Ligand SMILES: Nc1ncnc2c1ncn2[C@@H]1O[C@H](COP(=O)(O)OP(=O)(O)OP(=O)(O)O)[C@@H](O)[C@H]1O
């Protein structure tokens with residue numbers, strides 16, 4: 001029998017290139033080694049998770065090691081699936097065009113944010129799974145993630161609108177059938193309404209999960225440089241607005257001490273100054289430090305070593 005687990009969700013966010021994917025993958029690897037069943041989910045079309053793990057990850061859950069699973073959601077593909085599910089059948093569109101309603105459809109197709117909504121919906125499907133102890137989301141750079149998190153709100157009104165348009169269309173389709181009594185039966189009579197309503201429900205549940213500190217924690221990843229620190233600081237009130245708890249602040253790429261290297265020493269001194277600044281700005285948060293390594297942080301061995309320092313008392 002499958003074990004129902006009380007899943008915890010970990011998100012990693014920060015400016016582009018600071019090490020979100022690496023920290024997410026390192027945490028996932030270390031937790032899986034502690035015997036937790038872990039799924040790491042990425043929505044990056046650049047396949048950075050595959051690169052990080054050193055194993056090809058695809059659109060289906062893939063077992064990486066005994067307890068570690070990974071998946072890369074392709075937002076483009078998600079858009080395709082999503083449109084297929086919610087857009088009425090082509091036949092119906094033609095019939096509606098005949099009734100002069102084509103414009104409304106074109107407008108719907110252009111509704112801003114459909115790509116993001118599609119990716120979000122895919123993402124949400126994992127929020128309902130009870131199969132894992134941890135689900136780790138490797139998210140896009142901060143700005144995107146914050147927009148992503150605000151989508152459930154936007155979506156609520158958006159889905160509501162579509163449902164209304166849909167109802168109008170179904171009414172119209174009923175009329176078409178009356179006018180053309182021999183027209184073939186429309187098997188998908190609710191025109192995707194069921195799917196939309198299910199999605200809306202997922203959104204509501206996800207919002208609850210995201211703002212429950214017992215279930216979801218958010219890890220801010222930054223490097224000891226001004227731009228990165230400022231961006232992370234700006235995200236704090238936004239996260240608070242969504243009721244999201246910050247689990248830890250991870251300062252990545254700290255230059256190790258090397259007295260023989262004057263360049264490294266000067267750079268490190270500068271970074272230590274930034275560290276002081278970080279400790280002041282983010283006082284009250286758990287701050288974790290990760291050193292810059294000689295090689296790129298890739299592969300399970302390096303991830304495991306880095307992850308061990310990150311998952312203490314997680
Ligand atoms: N502590 C480190 N030591 C050495 N290399 C690192 C370290 N942290 C990250 N890297 C390397 O830096 C590069 C960028 O890291 P990563 O892909 O994790 O960043 P990201 O924040 O996910 O980027 P993006 O915003 O593009 O998704 C990768 O090649 C990674 O291997």
Ligand SMILES: [Mg+2]
Pocket residue numbers: 020021022044048138139
């Ligand atoms: Mg990344």
